[in-house]
Amino acid sequence: MVEKNLSGTAEKEFRNGVSNDDAKKALELLLKWIGENPQREGLKETPKRVLKAYKEWFAGYNQNPVEILSKTFEEIDGYREMISLKDVGFHSFCEHHFAPIIGKVHIGYIPNKKVVGLSKLARLIEMYARRLQVQEKMTAEIGNTLQNHLDCLGVGVVVEAEHHCMCSRGIKKQGSLMKTSHFTGIFLDNSDKKNEFMRSIS
Known part of the structure; x- marks a missing residue:
């Protein structure tokens, strides 16, 4: 789901009630927790890439067996x-x-x-x-x-x-x-x- 502001432009994307921004911040905290710098070049885009990967890895939560076997x-x-x-x-x-x-x-x-x-x-x-x-x-x-x-x-x-x-x-x-x-x-x-x-x- 994408939340829009008054001008009609996209502001935040949500998934299961959690915004992408909050999910990225959580991943940045994990990177800090293991001793990494989430702002260095190799990791700056990592939270975004991880969210994209998670959408694929955990796509089963949005699928229905009734539809698959219909x-x-x-x-x-x-x-x-x-x-x-x-x-x-x-x-x-x-x-x-x-x-x-x-x-x-x-x-x-x-x-x-x-x-x-x-x-x-x-x-x-x-x-x-x-x-x-x-x-x-x-x-x-x-x-x-x-x-x-x-x-x-x-x-x-x-x-x-x-x-x-x-x-x-x-x-x-x-x-x-x-x-x-x-x-x-x-x-x-x-x-x-x-x-x-x-x-x-x-």
Whole structure:
């Protein structure tokens, strides 16, 4: 939102009730806090660049899963076998330390009368990744959203990611991957279907 003065010219831009100017000042304070000079040449435009980057990195807060999954297709001739998509890369941020989470997502689902375009699965992943996240929560969010909006017979989601809050600070264990999974419907009740999904993403 852009606030205008009496002459009609733009004065301040706001996002979620916070002006860009206030956000830039907060970033300048952080630069001072770490021991930097926010007025030196290399950093003078940094707060502005960071705000621009944050709009992209956290765009998921302004997206709606209902809209992403709104277009479905029912002409599938009774298809009820698994559909899987593997190795969908994502980049997110840990809500505990603001550190990057970088990894990939695998999705499998068994449709019940309707399917969704393949790119919509990737867009759903991207929407949840572009928010502050906990990997366990993100895994469940992707699976539950797909289950609820497509009324699938079952959904399987596996997420593998490297957490920079662990590999670049604290215990500093580079290359360690966290793996989480979430299953619904037939994947919970039928071990053969669950194993089929796990084989398809291995």
